Each structure stands twice: as structure tokens, then as C-alpha cells.
Amino acid sequence: MLDRYLALREYISADDDELAEVMPSPAANRRLKALLVEMADVESISKKLQSIDLNLLDDRDLLNGLLEIKPSLSHYLAPNSDIVHSPDFELGVVKVLGGQAKRLSRAERSALQSFLRRSTTATCEEEEAAKLGFADRILKRRKVEAEPSAYILLHAIPPTSNIVERLFSVARMVLRYERNRLTPLVLEMILFLKVNSLYWDVTTVDVCV
DSSP states (O other): HHHHHHHHHGGGGGHHHHHTSSSOOOHHHHHHHHHHHHHHHHHHHHHTTSSSOHHHHHHHHHHHHHHHHHHGGGHHHHHHTTTOOOOOHHHHHHHHTTOOOOOOOOHHHHHTGBBBBBOOOOHHHHHHHHHSSSSHHHHHHHHTTOOOSBSSSSGSSSSSSSHHHHHHHHHHHHHHHHGGTOOOOHHHHHHHHHHTTTGOHHHHHHOOO
């Protein structure tokens, strides 16, 4: 609406007395132009957050970038704002994805305990290291140090609830009047197939049939 007004303003006659009473002043128009630029940045962030390939680190980077130009939104978008359900968990995930796992606080480590990689090959690795020469052990140590963090699956955590909201929209479209007799199990199967359509095709159906 604001964009449309600014685009049409130059075509509005300044001699129209009726419109002149409700038209913003020149100073107000300058403020509206500045607001439009800010809103364009906010819109860019908002649209990017709708992407399906973002993780919590991407989300935090985007929000921090928005806070740089709109500090007044810190009450809602800061990492420790009241709207954040589990600040320690989210901050911990962001640190690990950003390669700062060593900087985790005790509370953040506790929150990420469920995602800690379980090591089952420590004994085998020790035996293998004993058989290697000194030079090979140095090279192997460098490779080990370059390995990813001990926490797994953090990149798969969705940063927003968009995927769930889209699922609700799809469910509403599927469960129309002519299908209101579908059992919950059948509805769940249909929605599962629609949401995971990237993992199956006609060939898969042919094999199952």
C-alpha cells in the first residue's frame, strides 16, 4: 500500500483542495520514503525465512542482520527474548553450527546432550593408532581435528514453524467436503506421501503394487 501511494503521488494534482486536506505533508512524505526502504529490508528477511533450506545458524544471522538496522525489534528478535522457548538450546545449536562448540556453556551442553554423537569405536581407534608410525599418527591427528563437531543432526532442526503451517494448509486442502469420511490413518498416509513427495515417484508405486 505504501509503495503504491508513493508511486501514484506524483500524479496527484496539488490543486485538488479535497485531496490536499488528507495528503501527507512533504516532511511526512520523506519519512514515508525512509520507512519504505526499511520495510523493504524487513520484507527481504521475512521472505528468506520462508525458505526450506535454512538452519538455526542461518536464521540467527538473518535476525541479527535485521537487528542492526532495527534495534527496536530486539525485544522480539534477540537470542534471549521472552518469545524464545529454550534460549540455551538455540544458542547452543547456533554455536555448534558456527564451529564454536568449544565455547558452549554448561547449560548449553546440557540442552544439547540428546544430540551428542555416541562414540563406539574408541577402543578400535586406540589399537589402530598403536600400529601406526609416528608420522602417520601426526597426519591422522590432523584429520581427526578437522572432523565435524561431536553433535549430530543439528543442521536438520527447522528454525521456524513454516513447515508445520504448510502441512496444516495441505491438510485443509486434502480434507475437503467430499473426503470428510476419511479415517485419520488414511489422511495421515496421504499427507505423509504429499509432504515427502521428493522421496518417491511412479517407479516406487509400481514396485509396491
